[in-house]
Amino acid sequence: MLRNCRKVFFKNNVCPIIIHKKNFLSNEYKCTEAWNNMNSSPVFNKISIPDFYNVLDQNYASKGVISAIDVDMFANAIKDGSHLEELKDLLHKLRTTAETGNMLDSTQQATVRNFIEYGEIKELVEILKDPLNFGVFLDDYTANILLDKLITLPDFQLAARVASLIMLQEEFNNEITCTLCQYACYKYISSYTPEPTEPAPAAEKNKKVEEIKIRVKFLRNPFFDDHFDIKDTHTLSGKTLAWISERASNNLNNNLQIIGWLAYKKYDKLSAFCEKMSSDKSFKVNKEVLELLQKENATAEAESKAILENCFTTLSKSEQNSETSLEESLKVAIENAINKLHKNDVSQQKQLFQSWAKLRDEKLEEQAQRLDRARRIQLIQQKQNEMKDQEQKLWFFENEDQIDLQIEEKEKLVDKTVLKKTATKTSDENYIPPEIRPKRK
Known part of the structure; x- marks a missing residue:
């Protein structure tokens, strides 16, 4: 439809006004x-x-x-x-x-x-x-709002980092969230340039290095879980793209999955998946995938070059090549997901807000009752102590013997050594040292 409109515009020498959409998500x-x-x-x-x-x-x-x-x-x-x-x-x-x-x-x-x-x-x-x-x-709704904001800034590095948080939580229920994560990771990986490594400073030859030894109770064996321990944003983006793209089998997801395994540096899975796609007659490889394979191959280690060259050769033999770019395909996927889930997500958010407001009122009421109960208990205890003191004053002469016994028991509990220390301390303060005179010759 869009192609036909463009043909009509240019045929009649009419320059169309192209309105760029700033956000994927609407204000609604x-x-x-x-x-x-x-x-x-x-x-x-x-x-x-x-x-x-x-x-x-x-x-x-x-x-x-x-x-x-x-x-x-x-x-x-x-x-x-x-x-x-x-x-x-x-x-x-x-x-x-x-x-x-x-x-x-x-x-x-x-x-x-x-x-x-x-x-x-x-x-x-x-x-x-x-x-x-x-x-x-993040829940699905805040993740979508945050990703949409970062993508339209644009800040694809932060957007890819947020997408990796969704992957670490392993929550792929919302289709809008998944497509936005795919778009953020793809844009970051496709524009990624590794930072140049600075050469290590040359150590002085004759300078002695002092060894510092620290006593420890035990040494913990090194462990890398390949999930939460990953810190590199590029690697996280590759894993996110591969995992999310696995959930559905279509041409877009298959191309993105190849890029994901490539950035994740899981070359064994990349090779196996490329072999699988080469036998699929409906698969159309995107030129962006081949370009990223060549780019990775240029900087890869010698051990990995053979695998990457084999993957490139396998995908190049594909009979069909996709004419649409990956970015355009991703935008279409995002729009389709939004059209499908927009109304449902909006209604669910409004229901959540109402339930949260009700829960907040209940919690505030519970806290007010709890504080009121604690205050009343404190007042009762204070009143009881006052009544006890008043009772002791009123019945002092009748209970004088018993009170004397209580005083004697309390005096026995006092540590006598404390009294001695205080006495010596006071005496030390009043002590005047003798005058020292020179010896007579």
Whole structure:
């Protein structure tokens, strides 16, 4: 259809106005209005962010406890970017307490939305990369919003890093998330250039190196799990692309899977998959795949060159070549996924916001009742102590003998050595040393 329109335009010498789409996701998908309605409760108008943070910080410093619902209220009450550092601090403090298991899903979504809205995306990615200290994870909707934002900036390195977090969680349920992850990883891998390695400084020949020996209880055997231990973004992008592309067998995913195994440097799987695709008559190889194979072969080690050359030769023999570029195919896949799931995702988000608002009200009511109960118990104990003192005054003469016995027992418990030490200490303070005179001749 688009090709026919272009032919008509150029045939009639009419220059078409091309409107570039800035975002894949519409503003409706972000459900900003529904999110603001969830946080329009009158209780938020009573919160002073600086005072609230000081109270939470003092409670944590004195008691070592912080409430999950208080952190949720703080995260949802933020109205400007000046309090993001305090939110980060509270998330870390909550993570160090037993209350971290009660952390609300709305807290995590509020954290992601706040950092995106106020332009601190790099800081957000660092928080997401450290779940042990902050406990913030992406769900399908926040992942889509964040990936869409990074892709349209564009910052494909950060986008690929976020996509790798989805892969590490192994959550490939949402088709929009999967296609956005594929697009981010492909764009990063295709534009990747390895950083030049600086030569190591030459060591001085005659300089002695002092050995430092440290006593340790035991040595831990080196272990690499090939999943959470991967730190290189390029390798993570390759694994993400390969794993996500495995979930469906079509021409686009098959081409992306080849690129994924290539960037992941799993040449045995790459070779086996290329052999499998060469026997598939419906498979059409993209020229971008062949270009990346040649690019990798130019910098590969001698052991891997033979495998990569064999893969290139195998794919080059394919009878059919895809005319559409991989990037255009990925954009079409993203649009199809959005058209398929947009309405359902929007309705589910609105339902989630309503359930979160209801859960927050319940948690606040429970906390108010708990604090009221603790306050009443404290007042009762205080009243009992006052009554006990008053009773002792009123019945002093009747219980004088018993009180004397109690005083004697308490005096026996006092350590006499403490009294001696205090006595010697006071006497030492009043001590005047003798005057020393020279000897007579």
